[in-house]
Amino acid sequence: MSPHNDSTIISRRNFLRTLGAAGISASILACKRKAGIDTHEISSSASQSSSNAGTGPMTMRENPSSGDRVSILGYGCMRLPETTNASGEKIIDQEQVNHLTDYAIEHGINYFDTSPVYCKGKSEHAMGIALSRHPRNTYYIATKLSNFAPATWPREESIKMYRNSLKELRTDYIDYLLLHAIGQGGMESWNNRYIDNGILDFLIAERSKGKIRNLGFSYHGDIEVFDHLLEMHDKEEVKWDFAQIQLNYLDWHHAKEINPRNTDAEYLYNELHRRGIPAVIMEPLLGGRLATANDHVLEEFKRRRPDDSVAAWAFRFAGTPEGVLTVLSGMTYMEHLKDNIRTYSSLEPCTPDELSMLSNAADYIVKFPTVPCTACQYCMPCPYGLDIPAIFAHYNKCINEGRVPTSSQDPEYATLRRAFLIGYDRAVPRLRQANHCIGCNECVKHCPQSIYIPGEMQKIDAYVEQLKQGTL
Template sequence: MSDNNKDISRRNFLKRLGGGTVALSAAALPGCDLKRNPVSGESVTAQGDIPTDKMTYRTNPKTGEKVSLLGYGCMRWPTVSEGVARDGEEEIDQEMVNRLVDTAIEHGVNYFDTSPAYCKGKSERATGIALKRHPRDSYFIATKLSNFAPSTWSREASLAMYHTSLKELQTDYIDYMLLHAIGMGSDGMREFNHRYMDNGVLDFLLKEREAGRIRNLGFSYHGDIKVFDYLLSRHDEYKWDFVQIQLNYLDWRHAKEINPRNTDAEYLYGELEKRGIPAIIMEPLLGGRLSKLHDHVVSRLKQAEPERSVASWAFRFAGSWPGVLTVLSGMTYMEHLEDNLRSFCPLKPLTEEENRFLFETADLMMQYPTIPCNDCKYCMPCPYGLDIPAILLHYNKCVNEGNVPESCEGEEYRRARRAFLVGYDRSVPKLRQASHCIGCGQCAPHCPQSIDIPAELHRIDGFVESLRGCTFNRTNVRPLKRNET
């Protein structure tokens, strides 16, 4: 793409979004009985009962077991106040967790993915309570050795974390054990060695697999490609049973453009496929960003598949690759679960034409890229009380909805300005807004996407001040390119 094309106007951007390589109906959408996704606000078509015997399964090549193509990610369990258990400040709604797990199992979901780090340490316990009510051979438990902090790098601390997982999950074996977030940090190889090699923890896990207390051993990859390539180069020795990667239609070819430390999913998946290693997929929605698209993209997808949600395109993309064992989704609400069940009961694989359509959509989305925040909340808590994810997600929402005005003279400036500022004050309390960031940098090392969080917060704060004072600064409109300073 030429440099001139990188700075197309929003009007031309929207004009290009109106067309595409897929022949779409120009007719108005038929009348539907719609309800709203409680998180994305997306209209979801009510389609009646979901079949309980149509789940698509993939076969684990090592064990021959059938794994549901939809996997339940247990990072976002609901709380009693109907929120999401991410900060650890609220009690998990165990009754609702039980209902969600029961509904998932009833419809064929049998893979449940958790971690000691999820819900500030509460996810494994809630997951274990819900699953214990079902026969142990009716589901697979995946958890992780999440020894991120240097205080957990010792052999004693890491093994204690492993044994605590078994206790919290109320089981004497783990079906899928992961070395968690390999490649994170400023020096991925150095941290990998500290966490798993120097202390003998990887050797311990390999012996646990030999003993049968771990049925499948793999790792989840974030960031430093040297670590990914190194671990695959030793596949003959370690015999990885699976690897968890981030894969979606935006990251397929644009991950490195979004963040130079990331690697395109096309490469990651291809390296696993060459070796016959099953892929577990995380972030098929990029932390929900692919369900909160620009209105023109939403219209485009809805014209192609009126009865399917926008999110279903991303899930079908991830599930259509044959080397994928399961696609994880963090489903907080029953509406999430029901919508995803419709995508996988059974899966309708994407055609080559539909893949081209999504790749073109991704190319167009990159003209106005959002900040690559996946709402994992690893940057929290902020020592100065900022709600970092809420700030970044509000900015992304406004980019997608066209509420980031280009200039004071723009024809939509007043509407967009009001939408941005009013929405900002409603979604982020004033004392937790970007203006209070002092640039201490404590958040940035914990970000799996390697976002320069202080720089983004200061940029957003400058943009907000421009809107409030109408001293507009054009450079604050778009996210900072990763190769800019």
């Protein structure tokens, strides 16, 4: 056996131990099924890899309620590739969709998540075409009852929407049907969309008929609705086979800071997990925000796993909890698809040490977002004499280098504080520093990056004050 294979086995052993019993059977089966599959393309790019990403089969997870073996990477069909037609309109690039779908299925992805509203309502149709070219039992279709518009609240309209999904997807059953974005509009909307019109009962009936194999919901917004649905599950009014939540290393503890309406992913996941409801993960990259990192975080990432992309860390994080069924990624480009396949073939779950590193990184990212200033100088001269680009440059530099103390308890607090304050005085004369911004908003209209400069100035000033007063 070659050393190369040795290392594969060792990593597989670690990975199996982490995954637990359910994962074991799934992955062994997956392994058998994938034997002989062409992984050449993936592993060649990773031949010098420090990790074992891209050297094994796609990790599979088992859905305890249906026994489905679902690939940890799910294909999100929200941002399908587009092209421009003869009349100049943007249309879905069906050829590319087919190509991506083929490649995905070939590399072990078997979960495709769409909705009647995605891609201006064209996603289901396009996916129907792409998927129907493959045997129906080689993939799972997830779609949603997206009856957001009040016009679709009446029972007939909602049922029409559901039936249309079956038609567009060219199938007579849905593997995973979700009540789309419960929580938006609060309890009132929930009652209007699913209870008062009897649609929930209808869908439960469809499940017993086998038309819906798994019934679940996706959640955004009002936590009351989320808690209510789980209470229904506890009271056995309805059994949820799965639920879809937003989870990534920022949302794990900092959901409120990102969006005050959101709830920490840690809570959401734990609520699902202790009830044995598998979690489908959306927004693992937080709208692309976690696909890039500031220098300080990047350095730490690269030091630990030089060949992994920044996004790979977010995907590994999202796939690490054992109760995660699949992690959705809206892969518009082949490069993203390949990178994600590599990350999950096979998934090396994050170690406790890595999780704590990511948690620190998240604290840092949330507390210190860099200012997207390009130093174009359009805002200058500031009528009050501030050197706006220089202030941002100093601030961003400190953040990117990780030289911004986050608390007075930091082991390097004194050194970092000194460097930040002295560096600030060096970079910007005192009379041109952020505390002289009066918020006249003169600059705002000139900024091509739409930075709300006075707000950023006051934020930086407040931080400098915390450092100076020692109240951080």
